[in-house]
Amino acid sequence: MSSDTQTGGSLESVADGYNDRFGHLFGELNGPQFALLIGSLVVLLAAPVWTSLLGAGGLLRTLALASIWAILAMAWDIQSGYTGYISFGHAVLSGGAAYTTAMLVAHVNPDLPFLVTAPISVFAALVIGLVIAIPSLRLRGPYFSLVTFVAGLIFYQLTYAFSGYTGGELGQRVGRIEFELAGAQVTTFDPVTRYYVMLVPMLVIAVALLYVARSNVGMILIAIRENEEAVAAAGIDTTKFKIWSFVLSSIPMGVGGVLLAHFYGSVNPLNFLLVDRSIEIIAMAVVGGMSSILGPIGGAFLVIVLREEVLGVFGVTGRWVALWTVVLLVLVFARDGLFRKLWHILGDRGRADGGDDE
């Protein structure tokens, strides 16, 4: 026996311990899959340490940004990836939350604390989500996508039409996050704190969405994607569940929007509401692997790191050409997503008691 199988064996026992306790909640894992998850988690949590050792301070900013986009990509996934109703207008939800924060700060009271503006903004995303979902979810196939696309265009136009409130093209200042937690002052002026303020919500949302996805609700959403008539015939109100999936999606979208607004310190239509932003969210989810929750996280980190750190060699505009080309290639040659592929390779390697969850 080589040492390889021994480490594999001890990994299996740790993974089994996890499976016994949490497997029924979040899905079963095998050794290598468990190692990948824990490894990624350690790398993410320790990012301030290794980026400063590498002398790559800018990378921490990129990872913080990637955490926010991971929230958005996961949120899109629980709605579009799971139900198969592809939304082209999700940036409206995050943008709506971001703009709510901005308008509260600009027009109500500039000193409103984050702990007041954030919940209101997330609630705004939820309301916008319902406004879009309730009429559009009666439609099927491409029609649903068309309406969400149109919703994106309408909101984009509205920011210009009501530029007195929204600041029009220039947008509006939001400022950084500052609040007290257990007596300690938390401020995102500090890069390390900022990173954790973005990372922790991402991890919490990931766990919550994984739980939902493995629950009966998640099963019904997948069933709707596979065969909606059959689900309806079983006496389940599919519209209700589709609206639920939109609500489930709106809340993290709102959280992501608020974080993004504070990350940039300002909001504007270009960074928040342009059609490209919705497509970016979709691209991340698809590159990682739709309907898997964890896939979109990987997709978001891959896309943001490529965009911010790697593809810059092609120039300011060239990096977008390169990025969209990469996305196109993944769409054509790896439809199920890169991280899902990796996941299944690991699953096949460490198949001891079958950690397969697809």
Added chain:
Amino acid sequence: MLGAIGSFLVTGAMISAIYALIAIGFTMIFGVGGVLNLAHGGLIMLGAYGFLVVTSSSTVEFLAIPPIAGLAVAIAVGAVASYGLYVGLVEYIEDNPVITFLATLVVALILAELAIVAFSSSPRGLVNLAPGSSGQSVGLRVTNLEIVAFVTSWVAIGLLWYYVTRTDDGRSILATSMSQRGAQLTGVDLPSVKAKTWLIAGALAGLAGVFIGTLQQTSPTMWLDPLALAFIIVVIGGIGSIKGSIVAAYLIGYLETLTVTLLGSGFRGTFSLVVLVIVLLVMPQGLFGREWVHE
């Protein structure tokens, strides 16, 4: 007053004719292949930039052919790009509507970024095909270019109608749009029919690109509005129906003209979007469409 109404009727007709050009290609591709080509706006943009390159010496110094020949180049650029898009990409992925949706949209984004690389992001002016205006004597204000666009649009629609209903080659397209299976059983070569549809749609898009590029603007963001318009018109007319697209194009064209006349140009598109949402909710199959069948 009479002059104002006349101006409204004429301006509306001119813009609607261009909208019809935009929408017909988009709807044909859906009718025949069941594919929503979200790169359609990108093809329109290619037409406009193709025209810019060959007619104005500002990009290639020694190249400045007459605008009429430039129009032919724009049509060719649109047609070739569209054909290439089909045989190079869409053909391999069209079995999966979601992937096709996303891939064609990503193609549009790539084209827009490439346009920024090649021509910068600031808008460019196109050489006017038919400078000047006419109609002042009867109290109307119409540019000659609008008249050319109107006439060209109807000539193109007429030719298309003749091709699709009077020639065997064209009838195979019509047959495929009615029933793919039936067409196949009668010996229609499906891949070649689809490729032909993309070629025609691209040609119409290239043609429309020149008019939009001259009347509105030629810029790397110009793909989005025509795409949104194509959506709106095609959904209102009924996805897949050419007749519906023409009717809806005039409906939307006049609605926008009315909006601009009464409220100003800031609200140009807003009402069309609202009408679209209402139509989708009340009659999702559109004016002349069939219910979209998920296969």
